[in-house]
Amino acid sequence: MVEFKKRENGFEYIEIVNESATAKIALQGGHIFYYAQHDKEPLLWLSDESEFKLGKAIRGGIPVCWPWFGMSEDDSLPQHGFARTSMWEFISSKEKNSKTTQITLKLTHSKESLSLWNYHFELLLHVSISDSLEVELKTINLDKKEFKLTQALHSYFNISHIKNVHIKGLHVKPYFDALTKKQCLQDGDIYFTKETDRVYQEVDKPIILVDKTRDITIKNEGSDSAVIWNPWIDKCKRMSGMSDDAYLGFVCIETANAFNDFIILKPQEFHLLKMILLS
Ligand code: BG6
Numbered sequence: 001m002v003e004f005k006k007r008e009n010g011f012e013y014i015e016i017v018n019e020s021a022t023a024k025i026a027l028q029g030g031h032i033f034y035y036a037q038h039d040k041e042p043l044l045w046l047s048d049e050s051e052f053k054l055g056k057a058i059r060g061g062i063p064v065c066w067p068w069f070g071m072s073e074d075d076s077l078p079q080h081g082f083a084r085t086s087m088w089e090f091i092s093s094k095e096k097n098s099k100t101t102q103i104t105l106k107l108t109h110s111k112e113s114l115s116l117w118n119y120h121f122e123l124l125l126h127v128s129i130s131d132s133l134e135v136e137l138k139t140i141n142l143d144k145k146e147f148k149l150t151q152a153l154h155s156y157f158n159i160s161h162i163k164n165v166h167i168k169g170l171h172v173k174p175y176f177d178a179l180t181k182k183q184c185l186q187d188g189d190i191y192f193t194k195e196t197d198r199v200y201q202e203v204d205k206p207i208i209l210v211d212k213t214r215d216i217t218i219k220n221e222g223s224d225s226a227v228i229w230n231p232w233i234d235k236c237k238r239m240s241g242m243s244d245d246a247y248l249g250f251v252c253i254e255t256a257n258a259f260n261d262f263i264i265l266k267p268q269e270f271h272l273l274k275m276i277l278l279s
Helices: 111-116 232-238
Strands: 002-006 012-017 021-026 030-035 090-097 098-109 121-129 132-141 145-150 149-158 167-170 175-176 180-185 196-200 207-210 214-220 225-230 250-257 263-265 272-276
Touching: 002 090, 012 090, 012 098, 021 098, 021 121, 030 132, 132 149, 132 263, 149 272, 207 250, 214 250, 250 272, 263 272
Parallel strands: none
Antiparallel strands: 002 012, 012 021, 021 030, 090 098, 098 121, 121 132, 132 272, 145 263, 149 250, 167 207, 175 180, 175 196, 196 225, 207 214, 214 272, 225 250
């Protein structure tokens, strides 16, 4: 079942319920803010303080950071691009079988987007909801000039407690530490004991988030980089849209094309970024 719904303040989203799972996708941002298999805890963290307000990204779920990740070269432009705060168009829904629903949303250039980023484009978000969550972001260059793209599916994962989790799959991978601005090499699994903000490079196999009672596997395609982020105590207090102790309940593992893993698209070329979440 696919239903178009509105929150009390008029904020629009699509609710998908099939035999495997329930998901909710906001039209603003093409933002998946809820996904849970029927017999399991929600996979995605969603802040209790999320405002669901037009022009402001939802805090949690999977913000689409596009067409740049982090700050643009022009620091007057919004962090993580404009896709997460733009209104997307619903294109289609298909109930492939009783257990799998496919949704497609689209974002194209507009007067507003051209004032921030002067390129014609089409961006398609394909989401498949079943006992896994599959998200594919297709960028098509409709302009006469090439453009550079950095991006991320900025997944916030719901965890039992930050002390209970670690991340496997990035041993011996190089990473850029955004806090020290240094290039480092990962030794072993990743545990969280302080603010962590890193872009891992040369990512070529699934990343596994190990929690007390479940593992979440993140498979990436069209991406060689992954961002690992937890704000920890001080930054969490400064962050908008989350409570002071929110950092205890989530870890971000972001399927990305970031840092030196940028994409150049010539006119008419396209790029596919795909993430499959299994738990
Ligand atoms: C992460 C960045 O991807 O997003 C962090 O690495 C940043 O540095 C975080 O703080 C949240 O960003 P925002 O714009 O959603 O507050």
